[in-house]
Structures are given as structure tokens and as C-alpha cells.
Amino acid sequence: MSSPVTAQRPPAAPPLIAVDAMGGDHAPREIVAGAVRAVREHGLRLALVGRSSELAPLVAAEQAARELPIVHAEEALAMHEGALAAWRRARSSVAVGCKLVRQGTAAALVSAGSTGGVVSTATVRLRTLPGVLRPALALVLPTTPTPTILLDAGANADAKPEMLVQFAHLGAAYARVGHGIAEPRVGILTIGSEPGKGNKLARRAAELLSANATEDRLDFRGNIEGHDLLAGLVDVVVTDGFTGNVALKSVEGAVRFAFDEIRAALTSSPLARFGTLFQRRALRELRTRFDSETYGGAVLLGLNGTVVIAHGASRAEGIAHACLLAHNLVVGRITDQIRRGIAGVSRTPSWLHRLSAPEE
Amino acid sequence: MSSPVTAQRPPAAPPLIAVDAMGGDHAPREIVAGAVRAVREHGLRLALVGRSSELAPLVAAEQAARELPIVHAEEALAMHEGALAAWRRARSSVAVGCKLVRQGTAAALVSAGSTGGVVSTATVRLRTLPGVLRPALALVLPTTPTPTILLDAGANADAKPEMLVQFAHLGAAYARVGHGIAEPRVGILTIGSEPGKGNKLARRAAELLSANATEDRLDFRGNIEGHDLLAGLVDVVVTDGFTGNVALKSVEGAVRFAFDEIRAALTSSPLARFGTLFQRRALRELRTRFDSETYGGAVLLGLNGTVVIAHGASRAEGIAHACLLAHNLVVGRITDQIRRGIAGVSRTPSWLHRLSAPEE
Structure with missing residues (x-):
């Protein structure tokens, strides 16, 4: 699974993707290098957004001035910058990238900037698709043979049941278009495996999802517990942004902890360390599978335009993958898919009725 | 860390601990074996609760009839039994065990029965301590050198900020009495590291904890994120039962997943497998550290009496550890500690005022 995302056949003229060249721990150098790679190896069409005085020399050094246009943006969001500070900055590279998408000049935005800053900037500047209550941040978990999508991973700390129902549609569309899962199975993250738990x-979101699964053409499989997140029981796991963020970070921390403990155990004695001489290849392959760079990053779904947020620590390869993911989502018409899924929901009178009823 | 719980000096006459002999995947055989071990190896005073016709032969086979009295209970909660069904059953071994505690005959209850069933039965039959809004289920995470306590692990799916403040006191008392941590550091599980996140x-619970930390004599350290759960940054992590349960199960699932993946990698080729011949001891020690049986189980805090819930899959050793933990909590006067901690909170007028104010 070193490359779960592969280029789909491009249309006559590939869609233009705006790349925030100023966001990320290794910006702008690795962002430019990744963009060059995406253009040359995958035939994508990209534009860099950022300070042209910094970017032009890097692009020139790669001899890529013709392939990789630069759109100037005066400011950059700092990696530590909070959501509130971020969306006020109209001249940041993220904001300018969103403007390109809004105008129709670009079809998608890729950024390795701080998740909070990119989410809030994009939400304010791109707005949600008609009928979509809130955007959701979707991340992928490294299950085999196909990854598991979890959303919301933190775009909304407080959610309503109706939002979770919409997230199911956003996630299903992303599974189909972004990961080639034709009939995505959807579960809801909760505690306890029986219905009525949580x-x-x-509980309310599960009720709504069960009641409307048939007319919504959603393959809803019910409850998913924390220990099943990496079991591949479903393709899409729906939850609120608070629980989703805690769960994802818990998984991330626990996997890192387990690997650290095992590394310590395997090097705890000269004898054990000697044993690892025979395991180098196996351990290297494992590391590659867990490498977040091969997954292309998180996707912010439900906005008027596609936004891919690469890991802040991304190097060239991670950026190239994120660009490829954005390209594939545009070519697969993810926003149309979401529009259709949500429209199906919105037409359901029983659901609309519940939506307007006061919360229990 | 094969035995993080060790017997504290018993008083003149050790307190009696009721052991639910019918709960758990390996009940009653392994429960009886564990109880015998706890009595003989640690000098505890126990009583078995369950069907005497089943228990008497097992106790006789261990030649322990004198050391291990049996209190008859007609029924047993099935492991799959829901919380609602569970607490209605007045003659279940868990209910009879609670009755012994309520009467003052026993000082604590140990059960390896279904968590939902034990929590609901004990909550209804033992009632909360004066001033305690809700009981909380506390679990320990295998950090070094001391474990990290997480609560609530699932007793209350929906919580209020004031409950989380109380959980901080319950957890701090448990850290002191159960794990010998003199000055427990307390954190709140949320998303984002800065104040005001979540x-x-x-957010509200963090505000209350910050505002009252000094007068409450609580060492509140602020926000803890999912990836820090196993980092040992604090001794007590406070959260609601929904988030806590999802986080714990996510950690559990991810650690198991990582170990499985590494085992697969280390045995993926004859050469790699050959390497493990030199690592047997190191890998065995690691497994022991992660073995849930050495931690004695979850503790239900805040009730009129101590309740330890051993892992459902517990064998004799796990049961013996759970009995030892219950014994130590009784000898360390955990309920008095909690009473004092909560009383301190309840006397705070500003806090009481907030409690009675309508929720924002």
C-alpha cells in the first residue's frame, strides 16, 4: 500500500489545482519540490500560491517556471496560528488560494498549513454547498485492503444529529470518488455495539441513519466502537468533530507508543538487537505502510470546492500525493456527488420535519 | 511492572470483600481460584457470592471451605445482559454483593461481570456518596513509571461540566489511594492544546477546573489530547463517559493492531522469523507489561462502597489482583477521601452558583 492513490485518466485539459506554497513545516522548499514532482510524474496542472520573491528562485532552480505558475500572496499563516486569527487574514496564501477556487480559476486547493487555520479560512471563504449544514474534515485510517474514512475529524467540535447524517453522505461520496469504494459501508462511532447505545x-443520529438508509441509498451498518476503527468493518465512520479528533489522535498516539515500546524491546539486549539484522526489510515495509505521507492528507468536504490538507510535516512526496488526491477528487466530480447525496436527503419530508423539530 | 498493585499493611482484621463468583467469561472456576489465591498469598478476607450448589464443590476441591465463605445468590447476570435488565434483578450475584456492602457486612465488591450490568446495578443499589452527582468508571493506562487514570470510561454517556469537575476529585483520590501518587496531576481530555479549545x-469544565484549582487543592494541568494519553503527562485524565470509552477502546484497538502488524512483519519471511529467536525474552516481557490482568481492573468511584470491575476475560491472577486493589482502596479509605474532596468543592459558593445556573 505504498501508493493507495493513483492518477485517474485526466480529461482533455487537467483541472488547475492551487497549492499553498507557504503552509507546512517544510514550506516553501518541500512544497515546491512536491508540486514539481506532481506535475512531472503525474501530469497534473498546478499553480503555486505564496510570496513570489521566495518562490520564484525555488521554481527557477527546478527549471519549472513554465510548468508551475506562481500566484502572489503577501502573507502566510503561521503553523501555530489559531482559527480565529487565520480567517481574518484576507491576504494569506490560503485565503488567496480559496479566492482562486471561488472565482473558478482553480478547481481545488492543497495546503499543508495548520488544520485549524485552513479549515476556518476555507469554510468562511468557500462557503458550504447548498443544503450542507457544516463541512466535515475526513481522514483515512490505514486499514487493508482499502482505507477506512473517519469524519468529522475536528471541523466542528459541537454537532447536531442532522449534521452526522450529512457527514455519512459526504464520507460515502469521498469513499467512492477518492478511494474507489463502489458501495461504501457506513458506521457510526459510539459506545456499545447494540442499537440504542451511546x-x-x-443515538439520535443512528436512528435517523437507520430510518432513512434505504431511501438515501446509504449502506448503514450501525454502531462502530473505538476498538473497531482499524478492523475494516466499514468504509466510512461518522462522528462529531470532538469525538473524531480524540479518537484519531488516540489511535495515532497508541500506534506510535506500541512501535516505540517494541523498538525498545527489540534493542533492549545485544542478542535481541542482533535479531533485528534479519528483519530490516520487513520492518521497513511496515514503516512505509504507516507513513502518513502516502495517504495524501485530510479532505475538507461539503464546501464549494475541494480542499486537501496535507500533514504539516509533509515533504515532497506527501505534497505530490495530496495534489494527486485533489486532482482525482475534481476529476471524479466529488462536489456533484455530494450535492446529489445531500439533495436526496433534503427531499425526504420525514427527515426535514425532524430537522425543524426542536432538539430533544 | 508485572505487579503494580501490592498489598498494603492490613489492619488488625482485614476488611471483608464480596466477590461475585458468577460474573466473567471464566466464572465460576477462575473466580474461585483467584479468590483462593488472594486469601492465601495476600492474606485478604473474602466471601464468594453466587449459586452455592455450583460454588461449594469448587471451594471444597481447593480445600478452602474455612477460608472462603459462600453467600448464596440465586441468579447471575449474563455477560451480554444490558444495563436495564441487569439492575432489575434483585437476586443476581452482583445485587446480593451490593446488598452486603450496603449493610456494612462487606466493605467492597469485586466482579468480572459485564461492565454495563455491574455499573447500573451498583449505582442503583449503593447510591452515590452525599454531594456526588454521578459515579464514574476509572481505568488505568499502562504508562511508566506510574499508570495514568482515565475517567469516566463509560458510566455516563452524557455528562455536565460540573460532573467532570467532580470526576477530577474522584480520580485524584483514586490515584493517591490506589496507586500511591501523592500529588496527582489532573488534565482534561479535549482537542487542541491551548485553553479555550474543545x-x-x-471548555466549560476546563474553565471551572482552572478557576477552582487552588481552593480545591487540585493540581490541574489543563488540556490533554488523544495522542498524549500514553505519554504520562498527567496522572488523571478527566472526560465524559462517551469520549472516555471511545478513547480507551481506540487506544486498546490501536495497540492490538500495531502488535499484530509487527508480529506479521516479524514472521513474514523465514529470515525475519529466525531473528525472533533472539528476542523471545524481550517480547515476552513486553507482553506482560501490556497484560490487562496485572492492573486489577476498573473501579467505579463515587458510590457508598468500593466496586472493582475486573476484565471479563480475567483468569485467577486477574481476579486476585482485583481483590487486592479493592482491599487497598478500603484500607486507604477511598470513600472518605472522595467525601472530603467533594465536600471541599461543594462548599465553594461560586461553584454552587454556577451549578444552579442554567446551562449555556
């Missing part, structure tokens, strides 16, 4: 939010 | 519940 907090008020999860 | 959902409404976590």
Missing part, C-alpha cells in the same frame, strides 16, 4: 447525539 | 462541555 450519548444522545450518537 | 466542545462546549470540555
